[in-house]
Each structure stands twice: as C-alpha cells, then as structure tokens.
Amino acid sequence: MCSIGEDDFGDDGATHGMVAESLPSGIVLSPGDCNKCGVTSSELYKLNFRTAECRDCFLAYARHKFRAALGAAKILPRNAEVLLVLDGSAESLVLLDMLHFAQTQNTFKRLHCNARVVYVEDQPVQGRDPVDVDTLKTLSTQYTPFEFHVIELGAFPDSLRQIHYYSPNNESNELAQKIKKLRSLTARQDYLQQQRKNLIASVAQKLSCSHVFEPSISVDLATQLLAAIALGRGGSAALDVALLDDRLTGDVKLLRPLKDLNEQEIQFYIHAQRLKPLLQSGSRYGQDNGPSASLQNLTFAFVANLQQNYASTVSTVFRTGDKIAANGNPEKVVCIHCQSALDSQLSETLLAIEYSRTVSGAGASLYKNGDDLEGLAKRRLELQDGLCHACRGIQAEFESG
Numbered sequence: 001m002c003s004i005g006e007d008d009f010g011d012d013g014a015t016h017g018m019v020a021e022s023l024p025s026g027i028v029l030s031p032g033d034c035n036k037c038g039v040t041s042s043e044l045y046k047l048n049f050r051t052a053e054c055r056d057c058f059l060a061y062a063r064h065k066f067r068a069a070l071g072a073a074k075i076l077p078r079n080a081e082v083l084l085v086l087d088g089s090a091e092s093l094v095l096l097d098m099l100h101f102a103q104t105q106n107t108f109k110r111l112h113c114n115a116r117v118v119y120v121e122d123q124p125v126q127g128r129d130p131v132d133v134d135t136l137k138t139l140s141t142q143y144t145p146f147e148f149h150v151i152e153l154g155a156f157p158d159s160l161r162q163i164h165y166y167s168p169n170n171e172s173n174e175l176a177q178k179i180k181k182l183r184s185l186t187a188r189q190d191y192l193q194q195q196r197k198n199l200i201a202s203v204a205q206k207l208s209c210s211h212v213f214e215p216s217i218s219v220d221l222a223t224q225l226l227a228a229i230a231l232g233r234g235g236s237a238a239l240d241v242a243l244l245d246d247r248l249t250g251d252v253k254l255l256r257p258l259k260d261l262n263e264q265e266i267q268f269y270i271h272a273q274r275l276k277p278l279l280q281s282g283s284r285y286g287q288d289n290g291p292s293a294s295l296q297n298l299t300f301a302f303v304a305n306l307q308q309n310y311a312s313t314v315s316t317v318f319r320t321g322d323k324i325a326a327n328g329n330p331e332k333v334v335c336i337h338c339q340s341a342l343d344s345q346l347s348e349t350l351l352a353i354e355y356s357r358t359v360s361g362a363g364a365s366l367y368k369n370g371d372d373l374e375g376l377a378k379r380r381l382e383l384q385d386g387l388c389h390a391c392r393g394i395q396a397e398f399e400s401g
Contacts, residue, residue, distance in 0.1 A: 045268050048311070055272050062261065062269050066098045067111070069257045075244055076211060076255065078112045083209035084146075085200055086119045088131055088278030091215040094269050095258055099213065100143045113211075117146050118160070118203050122153040124173030125192065126285055131278050136163050149207070154195070157202040182397045185286045185294040190231055191394050192285055194338045201248035212248070216256045219263055219307050221318035227299040232390040234324070236340035241321035247339040262314075263307065335388040342388055350389055351377055 032044050034054035041054035053061070070076050084099060086092045102111035117140075123130040133150075140148035140163050148163040154175025175195060179188045204212050216224070221241040228237040239245045245254035258266075270277070286294060291301035306313050333342045354377040387395055 045272070047264060047268070058268060059272055062265055063098055063101060065260050065265075066095075066257050067102065069243060069260055070111070070255070075253075076111075076113060080113045080211050081207070081209040082113045082115045082211045082213055083200070083204045083207060084115055084117045084213045085215065086117050086148075087122075087215070088119070089215065090266050090270050090275070090277040091217055091220075091258060093275045093277055094261075094266055095213060095215040096139075096143060096146075097269075097273055097275060098257075100146065115146055115213075116149065116207055116209060117143070118149045118151060118200070118207075119163075120153055120196065120199065121150060121168075122196075122285070123168070125153050125176045125179070127176075130168045133163070133166060133168070135278060140164075149203070151199070151203060153192070153199060155199075157199070157206045160203055160206060182394065183400070184397065185289060186231070186296065187394050187397050189284075189286050189294055189296045190390065194391070197248065197254075197338075200254075201250055201252045204248070204252045205250040209252070211253045211255055214254055214256050215258055217258050217261045217263065217266060218315055218318055219303060221256070221259055221321070222306075222314045223296075223300050223303045225318055225321040226303065227296050230295045230299060232393070233338075233340065233388070235388075236338075238321050238324040239340075241318050247334070249339060259318075262311070335391050336386040337391040337394075338388060340388050342386075353389075354378075 031040060031042050032052060033040050034044065034057055035051035036053045036057040039054055039056075044052040044054060045058040046052040047058075050061075076082075082099075084092075084096060086096060096117065099111070099115055102109075103113075103115065105111075119131070119136060121130060136148065136150065140146070149160050150163055150166040151157070151160045152169060152173065154173045155169075175192075179191060182188045182191060200212055204210075224240045225237055228234065228240045233240070236247070239247055241256075241259075243256055243259060245256075248254055269275075287297060287300070289297065291297050303314060303317070306317070334340060335342055351374075355374055357377075359373060
C-alpha cells in the first residue's frame with residue numbers, strides 16, 4: 001500500500017506553511033484522476049515524494065502509517081487502557097482523529113484498546129487566554145465515546161475534571177511562580193517539559209491507563225534529540241525519540257505513533273478532515289522570545305531550516321536517535337525528576353565540568369593544588385542527590401535564584 005519510512009520527499013518540504021483560510025501547497029484543485037485508484041476527483045493530494053492521489057487514498061495512506069507504527073512493534077497489548085494527550089496542536093487533533101477512526105472499524109480492523117483523552121491546559125504558565133471550553137466540549141461530542149478530561153499544568157492530579165465539569169481556574173499557579181526563579185529560558189523550558197511528563201504519568205495512573213499516546217512527529221523528534229544532547233541528556237536521548245519511552249512513573253508506557261509522519265502530511269490530513277487546531281503552531285512556552293533566547297529555540301529554528309531546505313535530513317537526524325545506546329545501569333538508579341537512568345560510572349566529561357565549577361566557585365583559593373580541586377570535584381559528583389546532570393543544573397539555578 002505504501003512504503004513506511006520513505007522520507008526522501010525533496011528539498012522543498014514544509015514550504016507549504018499553511019495560513020488561515022488557505023490550502024497547503026501541493027493540493028491540486030483542478031479535476032484529475034487519482035494515480036492510486038483511478039477515481040476522478042476535484043481535489044488531488046500531491047505529497048512531495050508520492051504521485052497525486054484522491055482524498056480517500058491519502059487518508060488510507062496516512063492512517064496506515066499510524067497503524068503500522070503500533071503493529072510492527074506489537075507494542076500495544078490487546079484491550080489496553082490508553083490515555084491520549086491533547087494539546088490543541090494540529091498533530092494532537094490528527095492523532096485523536098486517527099485513533100477514533102481505528103476504534104470505529106469492524107472487528108477485524110479495529111484497534112482494540114480503550115481510550116481516554118486529557119487536555120493539559122498550560123494557560124497559567126503561558127500567560128495566554130485559556131482555550132474555549134465550549135470548543136473542547138464540541139470535540140468530546142464529535143469523538144464519542146472517548147472520555148475527555150482537563151487538568152492544568154502544575155496542578156495536582158486530584159484536580160482532574162471531566163470536560164463537562166471543568167471551569168478555568170483564575171487562581172495563581174504555583175508552577176508559574178516557581179519557574180520565575182530560574183534565570184535562563186533554557187532551564188525553564190526543560191523544567192516545564194519534565195513537569196508535564198510527570199503530570200501526564202500521574203493522570204494516567206489516576207485513570208488506570210497503562211499507555212500514553214503523545215502526538216510527536218518527525219520534526220518534533222529531530223528537535224528533541226538535538227536539544228537533549230545539547231542539554232546534557234545524551235544518555236537518555238534515544239528514549240526521547242523512540243516509539244516507546246518507559247521512563248514514566250507507575251510503569252506507564254509513553255508511545256509516539258505519529259513518529260513517521262512529517263509536517264506536510266499533518267497539514268494535508270487537517271485539510272482533508274476539516275479539522276481546526278485549538279492553538280496555532282509556535283505556541284510553545286518561550287518560543288515567541290526568538291531563536292536565540294534558549295537552546296531549545298535555537299535547535300527548533302535549526303531543524304525548521306533543515307525541514308525547509310533539506311527535508312530528508314530531518315528524518316535522518318531523528319532516526320539516528322534509535323541507534324544511540326547509553327552505558328549499562330545495573331543498579332537501575334534513575335533521576336528523581338526526569339526518571340532517566342543515572343550514570344553508574346564516573347564520567348570524565350562530567351568531572352571536567354564539575355572541576356570548572358569548583359575552580360570558579362567560592363572557596364577555591366583554599367585548596368593548594370589541582371589535585372585537591374579534582375578531589376573536591378569528585379566528591380561533589382559522588383553525592384547521592386538523585387539528580388542527573390541536566391536536572392542538577394536546573395536545581396543549581398533554583399538554589400542560586
């Protein structure tokens with residue numbers, strides 16, 4: 001039917017840049033014959049690496065990628081309890097629509113799982129207007145019988161509410177106040193990402209869900225991989241881009257079934273199904289501060305440029321993450337914040353970083369030679385603080401702030 005993982009779709013991918021009341025480039029509006037089924041259609045979908053096809057053939061192709069990602073790995077048990085994370089983006093709506101379609105097929109083709117949906121409202125942290133509750137209620141009606149829940153980022157899991165009983169909370173958010181203590185936007189974005197994952201894991205446990213569906217596509221995973229390495233999370237970077245991420249607490253498995261889809265396919269699917277994203281692209285925390293404001297923003301701008309000029313490279317970047325393997329961790333010790341495995345052996349790189357901090361820190365003049373300073377650096381690294389290198393940097397900003 002299609003070639004899964006075929007990503008060489010030319011050098012002009014993602015130049016479609018969908019705007020309001022316009023169509024993505026590549027959709028041929030003049031009548032023509034579908035090259036797949038031969039049916040005459042008034043609207044043909046032309047992906048950069050495929051021949052023009054009608055709406056039904058394109059939807060079948062895109063949905064097959066979703067099913068193939070789950071089926072090839074046999075990673076989702078039959079009748080599993082699944083929590084779908086809805087963030088209002090186009091990707092999350094595509095994932096919601098695909099899962100709902102897979103649930104409404106006949107017995108043979110049906111995806112046998114029980115799904116619930118949670119919308120994580122980050123308005124208290126972002127400072128923007130909250131998403132219209134009536135729009136969420138309309139979605140819950142459209143995608144019956146999925147249960148829709150809402151929770152605010154930074155809230156306790158007990159505050160989880162079904163959509164029909166939810167109302168925006170105008171009280172001050174503790175998380176929003178806490179991140180103000182972090183000096184750099186890089187630390188804030190990294191900290192919020194980990195807090196979001198921990199909250200989703202808690203919600204999944206509360207709803208008795210064993211698996212979580214996250215709406216990450218190829219460009220998101222490429223960005224995440226490069227950002228993780230730049231932030232010092234290289235030891236766990238493979239899990240940041242893999243289909244399965246098993247680091248969440250409570251034995252909750254995080255799945256990324258849209259990992260093989262690109263941005264052009266997402267925009268085409270949105271148009272084909274007449275979906276309306278709740279939030280515009282580029283609404284991540286701190287993204288409007290510019291590409292040089294943080295490591296994550298700079299990485300995102302770099303990958304976006306690759307997507308526009310050398311689109312096939314983006315797929316190569318994120319697929320490289322599957323080949324990265326961390327050193328063994330026989331003691332199974334994990335970071336208390338991000339649940340990534342801690343390095344059981346003393347790293348020369350981390351020792352060099354800690355040595356630099358020791359030399360530039362207060363009290364360094366009390367040590368007579370470099371050996372004493374190196375010994376102090378080793379003792380600091382050996383402290384059982386339960387944090388990985390990246391999370392230790394965030395904690396240092398909290399303490400200094």
